[in-house]
Amino acid sequence: MQLESTSMKKGYSLKKSKLKKWIYQNHFTQPYIAKRLNLSTKEFKEKLTTHALFSKEQITTLIYLMGAYAAFQIIYFPTQKQREEVFYQTFNKKY
Numbered sequence: 001m002q003l004e005s006t007s008m009k010k011g012y013s014l015k016k017s018k019l020k021k022w023i024y025q026n027h028f029t030q031p032y033i034a035k036r037l038n039l040s041t042k043e044f045k046e047k048l049t050t051h052a053l054f055s056k057e058q059i060t061t062l063i064y065l066m067g068a069y070a071a072f073q074i075i076y077f078p079t080q081k082q083r084e085e086v087f088y089q090t091f092n093k094k095y
Contacts, residue, residue: 010053010055011053011054011055011056011058011059012053012054012059012075012076012077013047013051013052013053013054013076014047014048014054014062014074014075014076015073015074015075015076016048016049016051018073018074019033019048019074020048022066022070022073022074026066030044030045031044033062033065036061036065037054037058037061037062038058039058051076059071059075062074068090068091069091072086072087072090083095
């Protein structure tokens with residue numbers, strides 16, 4: 001997924017409910033995901049609750065862990081236009 005060409009200055013926040021749903025449907029736990037992102041479980045949950053930004057490295061880790069399409073669904077984009085641009089750049093088709 002190409003996040004570089006977008007305006008990713010500090011990172012992206014994640015859609016909490018969609019991420020939690022993916023975690024449990026895929027038999028993972030929040031502590032496991034937190035560890036993969038180099039966060040404590042408390043930090044991970046706090047970031048989700050407060051909609052804090054995840055770094056480029058953390059987003060990249062999620063993409064590899066979840067797969068590009070699933071990760072795309074949980075990343076919050078500030079505008080629909082940006083979502084559509086990233087989707088097109090990543091999957092070479094319209095959103």
